Amino acid sequence: MAEYKVQFEVFEGPLDLLLYLIKKEEVDIYQVNLTKLATQFIEYIDLMRQFDLEIAGEFLVMASTLMYIKSRELLPVDQQVTVEGEEEGEDPRWELIRQLVEYKKFKDAATQLQTLEARQENVFPRLPGKLEFESAAPTPKPDVSIFDLLNAVNTVLRRFEKRDDARDIFEDKWTVSEKIEFILKVLAEHGSVRFAELFENAAGRSEVVCTFLALLELIRLKQLICAQGEEFGEIEIRRAENAPPAGAPVPAGPELSSEGRSDPARNDVTPEPILHQAPETGGVAEPPRQP
Amino acid sequence: MELKFILESLLFSAQKPLSVKELRDVFAAAAEAEDADATAKSLAKIRDSELIAALEQLAQEHETAARSYRLACVAGAWQFVSQPEYAPWLKALVGQKIRPPRLSQPALETLAIIAYRQPITRAEVEQIRGVNVDAVMQTIMERGLVDVAGRAEAVGRPPTYGTTALFLEYFGLRSLRDLPAADELRKIVVQKPPAPVTVEPGLATTPPEQLALGSAEEKKAETAPEQPANGG
Amino acid sequence: MELKFILESLLFSAQKPLSVKELRDVFAAAAEAEDADATAKSLAKIRDSELIAALEQLAQEHETAARSYRLACVAGAWQFVSQPEYAPWLKALVGQKIRPPRLSQPALETLAIIAYRQPITRAEVEQIRGVNVDAVMQTIMERGLVDVAGRAEAVGRPPTYGTTALFLEYFGLRSLRDLPAADELRKIVVQKPPAPVTVEPGLATTPPEQLALGSAEEKKAETAPEQPANGG
Numbered sequence: 203m204a205e206y207k208v209q210f211e212v213f214e215g216p217l218d219l220l221l222y223l224i225k226k227e228e229v230d231i232y233q234v235n236l237t238k239l240a241t242q243f244i245e246y247i248d249l250m251r252q253f254d255l256e257i258a259g260e261f262l263v264m265a266s267t268l269m270y271i272k273s274r275e276l277l278p279v280d281q282q283v284t285v286e287g288e289e290e291g292e293d294p295r296w297e298l299i300r301q302l303v304e305y306k307k308f309k310d311a312a313t314q315l316q317t318l319e320a321r322q323e324n325v326f327p328r329l330p331g332k333l334e335f336e337s338a339a340p341t342p343k344p345d346v347s348i349f350d351l352l353n354a355v356n357t358v359l360r361r362f363e364k365r366d367d368a369r370d371i372f373e374d375k376w377t378v379s380e381k382i383e384f385i386l387k388v389l390a391e392h393g394s395v396r397f398a399e400l401f402e403n404a405a406g407r408s409e410v411v412c413t414f415l416a417l418l419e420l421i422r423l424k425q426l427i428c429a430q431g432e433e434f435g436e437i438e439i440r441r442a443e444n445a446p447p448a449g450a451p452v453p454a455g456p457e458l459s460s461e462g463r464s465d466p467a468r469n470d471v472t473p474e475p476i477l478h479q480a481p482e483t484g485g486v487a488e489p490p491r492q493p
Numbered sequence: 494m495e496l497k498f499i500l501e502s503l504l505f506s507a508q509k510p511l512s513v514k515e516l517r518d519v520f521a522a523a524a525e526a527e528d529a530d531a532t533a534k535s536l537a538k539i540r541d542s543e544l545i546a547a548l549e550q551l552a553q554e555h556e557t558a559a560r561s562y563r564l565a566c567v568a569g570a571w572q573f574v575s576q577p578e579y580a581p582w583l584k585a586l587v588g589q590k591i592r593p594p595r596l597s598q599p600a601l602e603t604l605a606i607i608a609y610r611q612p613i614t615r616a617e618v619e620q621i622r623g624v625n626v627d628a629v630m631q632t633i634m635e636r637g638l639v640d641v642a643g644r645a646e647a648v649g650r651p652p653t654y655g656t657t658a659l660f661l662e663y664f665g666l667r668s669l670r671d672l673p674a675a676d677e678l679r680k681i682v683v684q685k686p687p688a689p690v691t692v693e694p695g696l697a698t699t700p701p702e703q704l705a706l707g708s709a710e711e712k713k714a715e716t717a718p719e720q721p722a723n724g725g
Numbered sequence: 726m727e728l729k730f731i732l733e734s735l736l737f738s739a740q741k742p743l744s745v746k747e748l749r750d751v752f753a754a755a756a757e758a759e760d761a762d763a764t765a766k767s768l769a770k771i772r773d774s775e776l777i778a779a780l781e782q783l784a785q786e787h788e789t790a791a792r793s794y795r796l797a798c799v800a801g802a803w804q805f806v807s808q809p810e811y812a813p814w815l816k817a818l819v820g821q822k823i824r825p826p827r828l829s830q831p832a833l834e835t836l837a838i839i840a841y842r843q844p845i846t847r848a849e850v851e852q853i854r855g856v857n858v859d860a861v862m863q864t865i866m867e868r869g870l871v872d873v874a875g876r877a878e879a880v881g882r883p884p885t886y887g888t889t890a891l892f893l894e895y896f897g898l899r900s901l902r903d904l905p906a907a908d909e910l911r912k913i914v915v916q917k918p919p920a921p922v923t924v925e926p927g928l929a930t931t932p933p934e935q936l937a938l939g940s941a942e943e944k945k946a947e948t949a950p951e952q953p954a955n956g957g
Contacts, residue, residue, distance in 0.1 A: 214831050215856030260856045304853055311841065312833035314905040318896040319833075323822060324812035325897060328794065328805040330573075330738055331508045332587075494810065502793035502811035503818055523817035533813045558790070561734035578726065579734035581765050585755035586735055597869050624867050628825040 216264030217305045219246060224302070231302050236295055237275055240268035262414055271295050381416035385439075386425070394440040494532050496539075497547040497554075501564075510570030513544050596636075599629045604638060608660070608672055612642040612653035630654070638663060726764050728771070729779040729786075733796075742802030745776050800893035801900065825868060831861045836870060840892065840904055844874040844885035862886070870895060 213219040524537030642655035756769030874887035
């Protein structure tokens with residue numbers, strides 16, 4: 203962990219972080235050990251949380267994909283299940299590698315664009331003085347009318363209104379601690395809740411992310427248990443039987459996360475791997491888009 | 494890097510003839526730049542005689558190359574000029590009425606906000622548009638459609654912007670009063686820093702209604718017909 | 726009188742980059758002039774292909790002459806520009822070039838994807854980058870580098886995006902064909918390896934450290950498919 207702290211960087215997204223981790227290993231993308239990569243990725247996410255950095259939803263979705271890949275691998279061959287409808291081409295490992303290779307190429311292309319950009323800053327066009335033959339012709343009428351201007355007014359107004367709504371709904375409304383309270387309240391009333399139910403009424407991406415973070419936090423604090431009746435069935439969430447008193451939820455701190463975090467390398471019995479099958483249930487993998 | 498090529502690039506890019514003194518000043522300024530490299534620094538105090546020798550060599554080279562232009566020294570100032578035999582086409586070029594490029598949507602929107610809310614600061618425009626407007630402000634200022642109108646009575650006294658006479662000409666308007674009413678746009682509340690106590694209310698913070706339109710036009714605005722939503 | 730020299734004198738004297746069409750118009754106008762001579766008249770209806778061939782020859786000649794400027798074609802329009810190494814002195818002469826701030830890394834990545842894959846929907850861009858691109862799309866559209874190109878034939882007919890002429894100008898590209906490694910990136914072919922390296926089945930309890938390097942190295946040595954190194 204110490205080495206991360208030294209070179210803590212801000213990443214564009216989960217793929218960027220994965221490429222960084224692969225580069226550190228000095229192996230080809232095709233040769234990378236996905237299990238190890240998954241472990242490092244999760245460690246990094248944990249580190250970001252310890253630093254109280256906001257973790258974008260995309261990182262969490264990637265974390266669950268990686269955990270899924272890893273959990274599949276950890277099963278002995280004869281117990282590995284072929285997911286219905288999953289064909290050769292849809293191997294999640296392969297899909298991830300394909301995505302990484304593609305992203306890497308565009309990242310390289312972006313670097314080349316950056317070189318061109320810097321070069322253009324130093325290129326000066328010849329800008330001769332005006333030729334003097336006779337008096338300059340009058341400037342021709344431009345191809346624009348007052349209606350274009352009015353149209354622009356309407357566009358500004360529409361966007362302004364939309365922006366105000368958006369701010370209300372997505373920025374101010376949801377916090378992780380509210381969602382923790384909400385989940386605990388639901389469980390106190392109903393005893394258990396289906397995973398997908400928690401997201402049914404989500405108004406947008408940020409609410410989904412808050413709810414998901416709240417769930418992770420409660421699981422980490424051993425307040426909840428996730429159970430799955432049948433393989434790839436609905437995930438059910440219950441209060442943990444020996445749950446410590448619900449008290450005020452503690453924000454992620456170093457001592458808590460080191461104690462509460464399961465070592466993702468071991469196939470132990472914490473509910474985490476199950477939770478990370480979320481993409482199969484359709485609960486978190488595709489959070490609704492903001493309008 | 495050869496001195497003559499540096500001189501060539503300067504004369505080729507200059508908008509007017511450059512004297513030896515002006516060239517010497519450029520070398521001095523380039524050597525002063527923060528990121529000046531060794532070459533730039535070594536030319537800081539170049540002597541006139543060296544400059545003249547290099548210029549003459551350059552002129553000779555271009556003479557030999559026999560292209561459509563040459564390097565000429567007129568009244569002590571150096572300039573690239575075209576050879577006279579190409580005048581027929583150069584006249585046709587000057588006579589060409591080249592339309593200015595169309596304004597982009599962001600430029601139009603920014604222009605609309607400034608037209609209706611002038612005088613307005615850059616920060617206020619950004620607040621309404623919700624994005625940085627530096628690039629777009631530069632475009633419309635370069636096109637002469639918008640200019641600095643004064644300074645706001647806010648902290649830092651930021652410049653305020655307004656539309657120009659060319660703006661009116663561009664859109665075929667006789668005056669700002671001819672702008673179609675857009676009450677909504679005037680109503681968007683932009684957070685302004687509180688005005689200093691010493692300023693009379695109604696000067697710096699006058700509501701835009703009063704600035705944009707006279708009270709007579711206010712009525713016109715109220716009764717104005719529905720604006721075309723998709724005109725143009 | 727050679728066509729290429731007439732073109733050279735026009736580009737030498739023009740105050741903005743000239744497209745082939747604009748050049749053709751100049752030849753037509755020069756032939757219309759009252760005092761037009763035989764040469765001017767003979768070039769009245771010059772074909773685009775002849776113009777382009779002459780322009781390219783001209784650009785080649787200036788490239789070979791290796792002077793401090795060259796003839797460049799950017800976004801389909803031709804213009805004399807300085808070589809970048811003379812920037813220190815040109816900056817001292819004309820001042821810093823006025824240019825919007827440099828693009829951020831996310832903006833460059835998004836632009837690269839759109840440039841190579843256009844027309845492309847926002848969802849497709851997000852799929853490649855693995856993150857939401859709303860903010861960054863707004864920035865590059867605001868800067869006029871990207872615009873809506875049409876609509877996809879997918880459900881909901883989402884808008885597709887493409888790069889603009891300003892994009893080419895900004896990066897100094899003649900056309901989209903000039904994009905670095907264009908062919909490769911338009912259609913990325915990813916070889917499917919035998920199997921991605923993961924833990925051996927059944928070794929669930931082995932700490933990942935022991936598996937990682939050993940097995941990765943071995944596989945590499947065995948199969949080593951032709952792949953670009955992941956460095957840089």
